[in-house]
Amino acid sequence: MDDYTIYKWGDCNLLTDKLKESTLILGNGASIAISDVFSYQSLFEKATSDQILNSKATNVFEAIQTKDFELVLNKLRQAAIINDVLGLDSDHVASETYKDIKDALIKVVKDNHISYQSRRFSINDVRNFMKQFKTVIDLNYDLLVYWAIMSDNPITMKDCFTKRRGDGDGNSFNYEIETFRETYKNVTNPTLVFYPHGSLVLLTDKNNEELKIKRTNNDNLLDEIANKWSGNYVPLFVSEGDSAQKEKAIKRSSYLNFIYENVLNNLGENIIIYGWSMSDQDKHLIDKIFKKTNVKTVFLSIFTDGKTDDELEEEQTKIIKILQKRNKDITIKFFASNSEGVWNSISM
Structure with missing residues (x-):
């Protein structure tokens, strides 16, 4: 029997003892929770x-x-x-x-992007929430997750980009990602972060080599990005298109295709989703993550403000059908997106 209860993050046994074995998936709603400027879709x-x-x-x-x-x-x-x-x-x-x-x-x-200083307290909460998980999948291409990673001290989250040999202009992706699961630079069991649709900090050079921009500080990162784009670099992120177009864009990139083929279909048994509506535009991701994989339990955030019980139930029913179409045995639970202790609400 489907469970339509909308829990709070802390009152429904939301894997609190298993978060370090679980995957967190972040959708556009996660960015909007920080600032509504991210509500534009295209x-x-x-x-x-x-x-x-x-x-x-x-x-x-x-x-x-x-x-x-x-x-x-x-x-x-x-x-x-x-x-x-x-x-x-x-x-x-x-x-x-x-x-x-x-x-x-x-x-x-x-x-249409906020500054680091304008939301640094929220980003601190985001960082503390993210680092509880084994893996974070960021479906957004904005800078919020990257800022959260880089503001950690010591850094306990890794995106698997490492310093290039020589005097390169950026960091290269290390495809041996499991080596980062071990103790890495004095960090035990770090959280690994991946960007299946790319990110503003990723780019390709004129030889189509894929890089991550070297950061000097969080405050001027947008300027650094603009400077790179003004030169011989092209941003690496999927900015628009239906599911088929997005999948084609993923296939063009070594990094994105690696994440798509080797990470998304192996996220573990427990997944927490925050701010991802799982629309038709993301069918390629939904299939890859939930179809023929070992996912057993999914906890989904749901935005409750201003919605009637009927509207909420309709939204829940839609999501349940989407997931059970891929795997009828998945256990699905919902929690309120503004619950204390979740995402940017840790300091409530």
Whole structure:
């Protein structure tokens, strides 16, 4: 029998003794809980509505039939390289459009992202919540989780990016992720963090090598990102598209595809979901995480404010059907997203 009870985080035996064996999945609702500026669903829609993208740039998106900045920028960069090699006069067109779109992306991100200082107390709570888990899957591409990791001292969470050999401009992903499960740099049993849809701190260089930006401090990270994007780097995150388009974007990236094929289908028996609505756009993730895996118990946050009992039950029924379609034996429980002790409500 399905359980429609909406618990508080601390009153329903929410794996409090097993969190270090469990996985936390974070969706857009987690970012919105920190600031409602993250409620926009599409960078492309924001860029066009605010007229940040010019008509020529918008036409490129329409021609490729995508809203994914990363895909468009990569195609334009390839076009510019080919035009240059062939000595075509149209080289400046691809280069100028590439710059226009990259400048628009920088502006829309910087205009719609909070500063570290404005939410540093919430980020402290987020950090303390995250570090209780074995694995964290961050489906957002904003900087909140990265800030939480880097503000920890000593750092007890690892995203498996390590210093490159030589004088590289960023850190490279270490695919031997299980080595991080052991004691790493004096940290025992660290929490591992992964970004299945990429992140603002990830980028590719002109050789398509995937890197994480080196951080000098949390306060100017957005400026560092903008500086990198202004150069020969392309951001590595899936910004828009339906499930099929997102899966294609994942397949283009060595890092994203590794997470998709080797991490998401092995998250353990217990999963806590915070702020993820599991919409049709994320069907590829839902299938990978819950279909033919060993997940047994799922705890889901639910936003209760302003909703009637019927509305809440309708929302719960939808989620139960989504999960049981993948695995009919999964045990599902719900908890209020604003419960004390969860996400950014630890200090209530």
